[in-house]
Amino acid sequence: MEHERTKDYLASYLATIKGKSQQPYKRVSISPLRYAGGKSNAVGLILEHLPALKEKKIVSPFFGGGSFELVLAKHLGFQVIGYDIFHILVNFWNQVISKPKEFADELARLVPDKENFDRNRHILLSYWDKVKPATLEYTTRNKLELTEDERKRLDTNELLQAVYYYYNMQLSYGPMFLGWPSSVYVDEKKYKNILKQVREFSAGNLSVQCADFETAIQAHPNDFLFLDPPYYMEGDSKMFKGMYPNCNFAIHHNSFQHARLRDLLKDHKGGFLMTYNNCSTIREWYGEYKQVFPSWQYTYGQGEKRVGKNRVDGATTKDSHEIFIICPPP
Structure with a gap:
């Protein structure tokens, strides 16, 4: 089977979002939902490091605001199967999609x-x-x-x-x-x-279901995964706050099973690309995989007056501290 990545559709799309300033790619904001921790500023960087896939299909166990997943479904012709543990968020997606x-x-x-x-x-x-x-x-x-x-x-x-x-x-x-x-x-x-x-919203070939990450991963043993899990907050992590899901209550974040996610991915057969916060524990846990250290600016918590150019001039931008962990499919 021909690998999808051998085709030129990714390169063509990346050319359309090429940045003109210090950032390599423009922000891609097609999700209707404002969502803390979203990846609208990282879409180009993630696509740049997407490994060769056997088909245009991705499973997302931490769907959240869907910034990256919507680009795949709407602009690149992927089938995207999303999951999230927050039932109110999942209901929103199902209602606005249908x-x-x-x-x-x-x-x-x-x-x-x-x-x-x-x-x-x-x-x-x-x-x-x-x-x-x-x-x-x-x-x-x-x-x-x-x-x-x-x-x-x-x-x-x-x-x-x-x-x-x-x-x-x-x-x-x-x-x-x-x-x-x-x-x-x-x-x-x-x-x-x-x-x-x-x-005017249209989601493309996208579905979102309510389930935890363990259920989602085990339901797709041979599918490629895109994962954006909650931050690992221990040790030398530079992240000062974590909310999973983005619901103002750390009901799923403080007790999140990072080690269980690690173990599931070590046994996963379909490959994955995961965005995580860059800290020594995560680098060590996933040392056997390719690791990339990208940089972009967060939009969350910039302040009511620190918008656009003012954030740069006032030195109030928030740079990312993240890592891409990449396991190509067989």
């Missing part, structure tokens, strides 16, 4: 101002209180009083669950699930652009 126009219609009913953001956030919080992990405890400050309809609004309506989740993510600082409003994104003009992007 019914973007209905999604946009419901989103248009919500008003993008601070007062409505606060109320809609508490409606989402009311639903989250009912479905959150039983072991998760937190205190909500300045809690709003909701009507009975508002308290029950999202209980059985999966489309509205997705819409309220998306509204909160797109308009929050960070972004962060159940976060506070962003002075940049709580804006009527930006909201109109969001509505247009959602209404």
Whole structure:
């Protein structure tokens, strides 16, 4: 079987996103979802190091915001099978993939101002209180009083669950699930652009399911994997914070089984490309594989006023501390 990488489609696409400044490639932002830890700035670098594949098919056990995966599915003709452990996020993807126009219609009913953001956030919080992990405890400050309809609004309506989740993510600082409003994104003009992007959204050959990484990897023993796991926070890691998934609660991050992921990948037969934070433990664990040390700038947590050129002039950019670990398929 001819390897897909022997064809020129990757080189042709990379030429279209070639950078003109210090970055080798432009940011590629086609995901409708703002998502902390996304790889929109790293798409070109990841594609550059993608090994020769037997077919245009990739499995993503940590789908998240889908920045890289959407490029594969929409622009490069890949079949992408995504998984994520956060059921609210997975429901968002399934709703926006299957019914973007209905999604946009419901989103248009919500008003993008601070007062409505606060109320809609508490409606989402009311639903989250009912479905959150039983072991998760937190205190909500300045809690709003909701009507009975508002308290029950999202209980059985999966489309509205997705819409309220998306509204909160797109308009929050960070972004962060159940976060506070962003002075940049709580804006009527930006909201109109969001509505247009959602209404016209097309995902290509993409599906997203709810499952943990172990289930996902074991279900695809011979498929090539793209993995973007949560940061390893111990030892000499330079990462100061980890949230997995991006939901404002470290419910899956603090107890993430990094060693179990390592063991699963050592037995995996289909090959993989994984992005991880660069630290001595990860380099040692995956020493038998090719390791690449790329550099790009994060967009998460740059600050409300540190946008675009201001981030460079003010020296407030956040450079990556990541590693690509590459195991070509047989």
